[in-house]
Amino acid sequence: MKVNAGNFILKKLIKLMTLLVAICILTFVLMELSPIDPVTAYVGASTKVGAEQRVLIAEHWGLNKPPVERFMSWFLSLMQGDWGTSMIYRRTVLEVIGQKFMSSLALMAMAWVLSGIIGFALGILAGIKEGKLVDKLICAYCHLLISTPTFWLGILFMMIFSVKLGWFPVAMSVPIGMLAEDVSLLDKVSHLILPALTLSLLGVANICLHTREKTADVMRSDFILFARARGESSRSIVYHHVIRNVSLPAITLQFLSFSELFGGAVFVEQVFSYPGLGRAVVQSGLRGDLPLLMGIVIISLVFVYVGNLMADLMYQVVDPRMREGHRA
Amino acid sequence: MNKRKLIGLLMVLVLTLTALSGCGAGNKETAREQRIAGDELIVAIGEEPESGFDSTTGGHGSVTKVFFSTLFQRDKELGWTNDLATGYKVSDDKQTWIVTIRKDANFTDGTPVTAEDVIYTYGTAKDSGSDIDLTIIKSMKALDNKTVEFQLTRPYSPFIERLAYLGIVPKHAHDENFKDHPIGSGPYKFVQWDKGQQVIAVANEDYYGTAPKIKKLTMVFLDTDTAFEAVKSGTIDVAQINGNLAGQKVEGTQVIDIPSIECYGVNFPMVANEGKPAEDGAVMGNNVTSDLAIRKALNTAVDREQIVSGVLNGYGSVSTTGLEKMPWLNKDTVLEPSEYGDIESAKKILADGGWADADQDGVLEKNGQKAAFKLLYTEGVYRQEMALEFIKVASQIGIEIELKKVTWDTILADIHQEAVFYGFGSGDPSELYNLYYGGNAGGPVAWDNSGCYENPAADAAIDKALAATDEAEALPYWQEMQKYTSARGDAPYCWLANANHVYLAPEGFSFGTPVVQPHGGRIFDNVAEWSWEK
Numbered sequence: 001m002k003v004n005a006g007n008f009i010l011k012k013l014i015k016l017m018t019l020l021v022a023i024c025i026l027t028f029v030l031m032e033l034s035p036i037d038p039v040t041a042y043v044g045a046s047t048k049v050g051a052e053q054r055v056l057i058a059e060h061w062g063l064n065k066p067p068v069e070r071f072m073s074w075f076l077s078l079m080q081g082d083w084g085t086s087m088i089y090r091r092t093v094l095e096v097i098g099q100k101f102m103s104s105l106a107l108m109a110m111a112w113v114l115s116g117i118i119g120f121a122l123g124i125l126a127g128i129k130e131g132k133l134v135d136k137l138i139c140a141y142c143h144l145l146i147s148t149p150t151f152w153l154g155i156l157f158m159m160i161f162s163v164k165l166g167w168f169p170v171a172m173s174v175p176i177g178m179l180a181e182d183v184s185l186l187d188k189v190s191h192l193i194l195p196a197l198t199l200s201l202l203g204v205a206n207i208c209l210h211t212r213e214k215t216a217d218v219m220r221s222d223f224i225l226f227a228r229a230r231g232e233s234s235r236s237i238v239y240h241h242v243i244r245n246v247s248l249p250a251i252t253l254q255f256l257s258f259s260e261l262f263g264g265a266v267f268v269e270q271v272f273s274y275p276g277l278g279r280a281v282v283q284s285g286l287r288g289d290l291p292l293l294m295g296i297v298i299i300s301l302v303f304v305y306v307g308n309l310m311a312d313l314m315y316q317v318v319d320p321r322m323r324e325g326h327r328a
Numbered sequence: 329m330n331k332r333k334l335i336g337l338l339m340v341l342v343l344t345l346t347a348l349s350g351c352g353a354g355n356k357e358t359a360r361e362q363r364i365a366g367d368e369l370i371v372a373i374g375e376e377p378e379s380g381f382d383s384t385t386g387g388h389g390s391v392t393k394v395f396f397s398t399l400f401q402r403d404k405e406l407g408w409t410n411d412l413a414t415g416y417k418v419s420d421d422k423q424t425w426i427v428t429i430r431k432d433a434n435f436t437d438g439t440p441v442t443a444e445d446v447i448y449t450y451g452t453a454k455d456s457g458s459d460i461d462l463t464i465i466k467s468m469k470a471l472d473n474k475t476v477e478f479q480l481t482r483p484y485s486p487f488i489e490r491l492a493y494l495g496i497v498p499k500h501a502h503d504e505n506f507k508d509h510p511i512g513s514g515p516y517k518f519v520q521w522d523k524g525q526q527v528i529a530v531a532n533e534d535y536y537g538t539a540p541k542i543k544k545l546t547m548v549f550l551d552t553d554t555a556f557e558a559v560k561s562g563t564i565d566v567a568q569i570n571g572n573l574a575g576q577k578v579e580g581t582q583v584i585d586i587p588s589i590e591c592y593g594v595n596f597p598m599v600a601n602e603g604k605p606a607e608d609g610a611v612m613g614n615n616v617t618s619d620l621a622i623r624k625a626l627n628t629a630v631d632r633e634q635i636v637s638g639v640l641n642g643y644g645s646v647s648t649t650g651l652e653k654m655p656w657l658n659k660d661t662v663l664e665p666s667e668y669g670d671i672e673s674a675k676k677i678l679a680d681g682g683w684a685d686a687d688q689d690g691v692l693e694k695n696g697q698k699a700a701f702k703l704l705y706t707e708g709v710y711r712q713e714m715a716l717e718f719i720k721v722a723s724q725i726g727i728e729i730e731l732k733k734v735t736w737d738t739i740l741a742d743i744h745q746e747a748v749f750y751g752f753g754s755g756d757p758s759e760l761y762n763l764y765y766g767g768n769a770g771g772p773v774a775w776d777n778s779g780c781y782e783n784p785a786a787d788a789a790i791d792k793a794l795a796a797t798d799e800a801e802a803l804p805y806w807q808e809m810q811k812y813t814s815a816r817g818d819a820p821y822c823w824l825a826n827a828n829h830v831y832l833a834p835e836g837f838s839f840g841t842p843v844v845q846p847h848g849g850r851i852f853d854n855v856a857e858w859s860w861e862k
Contacts, residue, residue: 035737043459047762048754051772053461060457090379090386090507099523163557170558172525177363177370177546179528180520273550275524283378 016305027297031290032067038288039063042087061087084291088283093295103173104276108261111199116254119207127215142205150264154198154271161194168194171273195272199264203257210253214246251314258307262300360562364860368544372555372567373851380507383495384453390852394529396495396512399427400488404843406655406755418797422483429474432536435498436517443470448499483795485802486758515540515856541859559832566833570709571641574830584831585643588845589753591650592714593823596623596747598781606770612744612780616701621681623819630721631669635825639713643828649814650823653844656757658807661814674725685726692726700728704739705749710827715749743778755846757806764813765790781820786812836861
């Protein structure tokens, strides 16, 4: 059993490595093919910087070398742990990512937990009430959510809860004009709630609808019929049979949602001027900051991959049948 | 989970949300009133310098002036005034500039500003590979503690511009951490930077200039719409907005409208298309716009007042030269109001030029060539609307223009063979060299003279202007150049309007008297004058 799990992880690691290399090459090629000229993007459409200085800029950042050489030197230094320097931020890529990723992580974690709990609860409720009004309302709500663009929802929330009602701060992650030492945890949380809520709402629908299907399936099964015949209460049925059977696919889905979470965060951070990785990725793409873009690509790939891996592992741990399957 | 538990859970959630909501709101009026009482201000103006506040590695635009002081600065009428410097002298061969600096200037860490600091700042910036172009400097040396000698590679009269945009940093404190904790000699002292969000500064009590009236200044980085909402909700005080938003009345606020030299206009390809490629391979020339009659007719037909009132909502002014309000304007080249917005005269110009609509399809032609071309424009405030107005007028005189949206990257293939919508106005006369100098056509920087204009007389005037001792001596040459480059001359441009810079601020806030605003803005130049009237 232990050998097996080790093997499994090793295989996954090798897969991750090859995927990383492939994605890096792909990103680099796509950036090379894009019409963005990094020097121009760096300077902006300015007339103040003459041709001579543009050559110097290209030299300074190594942009004058042929693409293959640039990729190789980037790749080799990456292998030695040097992720390069961001042109936009003029600091090492790791420093920029470290900073931004921490605030994104807080946002994503909060949204992830919220969407998981709400989605699961609503899904079970809808499933056991299949066909009834509650179910219909929840389904309609989920379909509405699925077809809602994140940024639009974000703007709507901001207009209602921040501007009209004044419940939450309009933007950013810390109070405006307040010195760092005076900022309390509560301040930070209050800045986090609205973006996190926006982000979580979109995850709700997915979990909820899948959980509902599964719950309804379980509710129709023979063992539920048997349990009812035995005189088990509804509460006991839900607790002992439904949640056990339904939680596995829900947990899997929840971990698989890492990629949507990451994508959604990009939009939400833009709308709420939240200083996370989302804004950095937009900037680095538009302004041809290759080291930073590649760095973010790697981080996001690992992030999503870890999510998927955890979903896989979860199966192995929770459901003994999966382990058997692997052995065979 | 049963129903009761679920409802319980939801209740807890709702309660948490409402409980937490209390902290964000505050009392908006009180918060702003408190700021007014304490001479504090929160603004959403300008973009964040992501690379940090190290003036040697990036053009921060006007934000530089908050923490740093520069040797010279533009005065309110775009002339020159001393800042850190007490004056300059140019040698007879025009290649040596000697700048003296004031004795009472200190950095916020208490050390005096010396010639060494100036040399260090310029040297570091020159080698930083950033968007600061100092290639004109050959060498520098300190003649004494307060005197710096700059050796130039050639005579260059606009050099003073280079002496006005670099904030001087202290050599002894300039290290790895400097960009996150800048030390300057400007009106404000750096306190805190929350990256991606805001910068907090307090008034520098030892500032050699006028003491800033606002004691605590917070600059937040929000996009225009969010900033507008934040002013409405009282979270922040001042925000830069565009003319469209200015139409909305917001109670308790005022719209501050600052004259600008940010000028928009259409540039025409000036040579016929003979398949000649530019340095980057793009084809040069356009057979329609290379005809003077077309360019003159468009200049005559477009009603600039209509653009100012319609597109800019009145927040702007007519421009027919691109140089109104600049000291180097040649007043004789400005078109009178009677000389534009005149469809009939425009039609006559076209008819005299040999353009006629023989096939009756509404588009003129000449020698089998239809009077049709494209107008390329990039994203930006007002640009699309102005371009639409321009092509509407063109269609009224029988010229068919197709509007095409591009980015500064995708424009390059067509930049020399189609008309381009530009916004200019840096407040620096050397921009005229970039715009009109024949030698720039098809060169390495594609938008320098992208229309490939070439007139030996204009080139000669530009050469003389650049090689003059200083800006004052260059003035008549810049003015002479405009005889050729204006709508009265070869009309390589059809200039339309200057867009003012518009701000939303509470009643009682004043910017003092800001400098005439160039493209991109220089609002922080007089930051010490900003105040709350109480």
